[in-house]
Amino acid sequence: xxxxxxxxxxxxxxxxxxxxxxxxxxxxxxxxxxxxxxxxxxxxxxxxxxxxxxxxxxxxxxxxxxxxxxxxxxxxxxxxxxxxxxxxxxxxxxxxxxxxxxxxxxxxxxxxxxxxxxxxxxxxxxxxxxxxxxxxxxxxxxxxxxxxxxxxxxxxxxxxxxxxxxxxxxxxxxxxxxxxxxxxxxxxxxxxxxxxxxxxxxxxxxxxxxxxxxxxxxxxxxxxxxxxxxxxxxxxxxxxxxxxxxxxxxxxxxxxxxxxxxxxxxxxxxxxxxxxxxxxxxxxxxxxxxxxxxxxxxxxxxxxxxxxxxxxxxxxxxxxxxxxxxxxxxxxxxxxxxxxxxxxxxxxxxxxxxxxxxxxxxxxxxxxxxxxxxxxxxxxxxxxxxxxxxxxxxxxxxxxxxxxxxxxxxxxxxxxxxxxxxxxxxxxxxxxxxxxxxxxxxxxxxxxxxxxxxxxxxxxxxxxxxxxxxxxxxxx
Amino acid sequence: xxxxxxxxxxxxxxxxxxxxxxxxxxxxxxxxxxxxxxxxxxxxxxxxxxxxxxxxxxxxxxxxxxxxxxxxxxxxxxxxxxxxxxxxxxxxxxxxxxxxxxxxxxxxxxxxxxxxxxxxxxxxxxxxxxxxxxxxxxxxxxxxxxxxxxxxxxxxxxxxxxxxxxxxxxxxxxxxxxxxxxxxxxxxxxxxxxxxxxxxxxxxxxxxxxxxxxxxxxxxxxxxxxxxxxxxxxxxxxxxxxxxxxxxxx
Ligand SMILES: Cc1cc2nc3c(=O)[nH]c(=O)nc-3n(C[C@H](O)[C@H](O)[C@H](O)COP(=O)(O)OP(=O)(O)OC[C@H]3O[C@@H](n4cnc5c(N)ncnc54)[C@H](O)[C@@H]3O)c2cc1C
Numbered sequence: 081x082x083x084x085x086x087x088x089x090x091x092x093x094x095x096x097x098x099x100x101x102x103x104x105x106x107x108x109x110x111x112x113x114x115x116x117x118x119x120x121x122x123x124x125x126x127x128x129x130x131x132x133x134x135x136x137x138x139x140x141x142x143x144x145x146x147x148x149x150x151x152x153x154x155x156x157x158x159x160x161x162x163x164x165x166x167x168x169x170x171x172x173x174x175x176x177x178x179x180x181x182x183x184x185x186x187x188x189x190x191x192x193x194x195x196x197x198x199x200x201x202x203x204x205x206x207x208x209x210x211x212x213x214x215x216x217x218x219x220x221x222x223x224x225x226x227x228x229x230x231x232x233x234x235x236x237x238x239x240x241x242x243x244x245x246x247x248x249x250x251x252x253x254x255x256x257x258x259x260x261x262x263x264x265x266x267x268x269x270x271x272x273x274x275x276x277x278x279x280x281x282x283x284x285x286x287x288x289x290x291x292x293x294x295x296x297x298x299x300x301x302x303x304x305x306x307x308x309x310x311x312x313x314x315x316x317x318x319x320x321x322x323x324x325x326x327x328x329x330x331x332x333x334x335x336x337x338x339x340x341x342x343x344x345x346x347x348x349x350x351x352x353x354x355x356x357x358x359x360x361x362x363x364x365x366x367x368x369x370x371x372x373x374x375x376x377x378x379x380x381x382x383x384x385x386x387x388x389x390x391x392x393x394x395x396x397x398x399x400x401x402x403x404x405x406x407x408x409x410x411x412x413x414x415x416x417x418x419x420x421x422x423x424x425x426x427x428x429x430x431x432x433x434x435x436x437x438x439x440x441x442x443x444x445x446x447x448x449x450x451x452x453x454x455x456x457x458x459x460x461x462x463x464x465x466x467x468x469x470x471x472x473x474x475x476x477x478x479x480x481x482x483x484x485x486x487x488x489x490x491x492x493x494x495x496x497x498x499x500x501x502x503x504x505x506x507x508x509x510x511x512x513x514x515x516x517x518x519x520x521x522x523x524x525x526x527x528x529x530x531x532x533x534x535x536x537x538x539x540x541x542x543x544x545x546x547x548x549x550x551x552x553x554x555x556x
Numbered sequence: 557x558x559x560x561x562x563x564x565x566x567x568x569x570x571x572x573x574x575x576x577x578x579x580x581x582x583x584x585x586x587x588x589x590x591x592x593x594x595x596x597x598x599x600x601x602x603x604x605x606x607x608x609x610x611x612x613x614x615x616x617x618x619x620x621x622x623x624x625x626x627x628x629x630x631x632x633x634x635x636x637x638x639x640x641x642x643x644x645x646x647x648x649x650x651x652x653x654x655x656x657x658x659x660x661x662x663x664x665x666x667x668x669x670x671x672x673x674x675x676x677x678x679x680x681x682x683x684x685x686x687x688x689x690x691x692x693x694x695x696x697x698x699x700x701x702x703x704x705x706x707x708x709x710x711x712x713x714x715x716x717x718x719x720x721x722x723x724x725x726x727x728x729x730x731x732x733x734x735x736x737x738x739x740x741x742x743x744x745x746x747x748x749x750x751x752x753x754x755x756x757x758x759x760x761x762x763x764x765x766x767x768x769x770x771x772x773x774x775x776x777x778x779x780x781x782x783x784x785x786x787x788x789x790x791x792x793x794x795x796x797x798x799x800x801x802x803x804x805x806x
Contacts, residue, residue: 308745375588384749400744401743403634406570
């Protein structure tokens with residue numbers, strides 16, 4: 081059982097970080113009490129902002145001894161309430177935002193060691209300043225932190241080429257729930273020395289400890305990027321196009337994002353400065369990008385050739401190729417402003433599912449039919465990272481009104497989409513994680529043996545259950 | 557019928573982080589992405605639109621630069637220019653030399669209109685269009701945000717400090733383009749393929765009888781001073797104290 085911190089304990093905790101690391105006034109605490117999607121509202125009497133691994137260690141040691149729940153928070157952009165404390169108010173929040181030094185960059189080893197509170201965009205910039213690429217890229221990169229990215233094993237738009245956050249980490253520094261520091265900040269690509277402990281903490285959503293620093297993999301900085309916006313008939317054509325591009329030797333492919341007509345209409349209507357770049361309307365679109373470290377025309381030539389053949393084979397309806405950086409940015413802006421446009425258009429019920437790429441077209445078709453059966457008034461906004469098999473499978477309200485009768489169908493819609501995903505051996509959380517949002521569903525959908533193992537690991541590392549209580553796994 | 561000549565420049569892409577050479581002799585251009593000067597892209601778009609509206613019969617895109625400039629000319633052809641001319645020269649030249657070289661092409665082609673960007677984003681000279689008009693002895697209307705052709709004259713609206721100014725110029729004339737004139741189009745794949753087959757003539761600057769003057773010498777190129785890290789202040793009082801300390805407030 082977890083305790084409520086006494087005033088004396090709160091004082092001890094405040095002393096660890098000093099006055100500049102204490103947030104205890106209600107108006108300053110307020111932003112930590114709601115999640116990005118405003119689904120949850122929590123309570124706490126103290127937010128600590130440590131500025132060293134040592135301070136994090138002391139905080140956890142004390143909380144471990146007194147059985148106090150600790151909620152780590154990075155950029156607070158979680159889509160599943162992962163960093164929002166419970167409404168009971170007895171947990172403390174630990175924000176990593178002051179732990180933000182770039183510790184070391186090693187261009188020859190293609191590695192970068194940063195502290196957990198570095199904002200993703202700053203990490204990308206630090207790499208670029210050394211003529212390197214840190215490829216993780218998400219819509220929230222201006223606010224989310226590397227610690228949060230690793231804790232959620234974030235995905236994003238370059239997974240097709242570079243993998244998830246997990247694939248971009250070599251070493252970690254983690255403060256364990258009892259305050260011990262696991263210093264595993266190695267920068268090695270080969271290191272077979274027992275269990276891979278690092279991977280335990282990546283994607284653990286703060287339930288096994290606090291990540292304080294990471295050594296990340298870097299890649300050559302692309303000098304040539306070819307970006308195309310392609311119109312296709314349907315998701316099946318998009319999948320066929322992806323296969324064709326890959327088998328035609330496009331190793332350089334880094335992005336393949338599917339968007340429906342409705343997404344283009346929403347961004348044109350709700351986002352300033354965006355208009356439909358095509359003359360005609362099309363049912364589906366794909367944003368494609370290929371890149372290479374060479375400064376070359378060959379990539380444009382190659383991709384154009386393959387796309388010309390795709391057009392001849394009627395695999396694609398129309399192709400626009402960005403002719404300048406500003407056109408490239410414009411194509412990306414269309415894709416990246418879909419979430420915002422969707423929010424402005426009204427409320428929505430969201431799913432973050434993945435299935436094998438070959439099953440995606442059928443999944444979209446069957447999922448749409450199921451959802452339309454339950455909520456005929458809903459607007460299907462299905463888009464996402466087709467290149468890695470994941471989809472934002474969202475259903476919007478018909479307009480910006482409140483629509484309580486639509487939201488009453490939320491559980492039915494969630495179940496329908498998630499059960500369908502399971503039938504395809506897919507995932508109910510491709511990249512956003514479990515947090516509080518999907519905790520109870522996880523029990524229904526995840527293999528029981530896997531659930532048992534997760535509890536065993538949690539019990540071994542965090543016997544008092546102080547780390548991010550009630551997230552991912554239900555407490556006792 | 558009438559021709560439009562569009563002058564474009566190959567410049568470092570505006571997205572590239574500019575680096576100064578360690579010896580201060582210039583900026584690093586090796587391995588750096590190059591693009592059409594964005595203002596010139598607007599000039600191209602305007603010319604192609606005039607052709608689409610039946611006001612011009614042919615759009616010719618011209619540039620002075622190294623042989624790689626053919627890439628930017630091909631983009632111009634994909635956007636809708638009919639043919640391209642490269643005046644090849646491997647080192648950078650001053651605006652007056654560029655204007656003199658373009659004048660040769662103008663004399664050859666006798667266009668109704670020459671359109672170019674109001675300035676190039678690399679050295680920000682904003683001189684080539686004006687010099688070309690002077691050498692050609694024809695009117696100029698610079699920084700256009702609207703362009704309307706009526707027979708033998710053009711109405712050109714330009715943004716000035718206190719509002720909008722509209723000029724009427726006799727054609728032929730030189731017009732330079734501002735950002736607000738239009739938004740360049742998105743190029744469809746078939747146009748890009750077609751552009752590969754369009755005519756692209758190469759002239760050598762050294763064979764054109766153009767004096768290559770060197771009136772300026774670059775003494776030193778240096779990066780702007782690095783911005784100082786900001787400080788966080790607790791309250792208004794500390795802010796005022798800090799400002800006084802820095803001598804901003806008395
Ligand atoms: C506009 C927008 C677009 C997005 N696009 C994507 C996308 O394409 N792909 C994707 O995967 N996600 C996406 N997300 C979701 C979100 O940005 C990611 O999950 C991100 O990785 C969260 O980082 P954060 O720093 O904000 O973490 P937070 O929200 O602060 O925390 C997330 C979880 O990690 C824990 N945590 C945070 N820091 C630490 C730490 N140092 N140690 C231990 N635990 C920690 C928290 O307790 C919480 O459980 C998007 C979000 C938004 C708002």
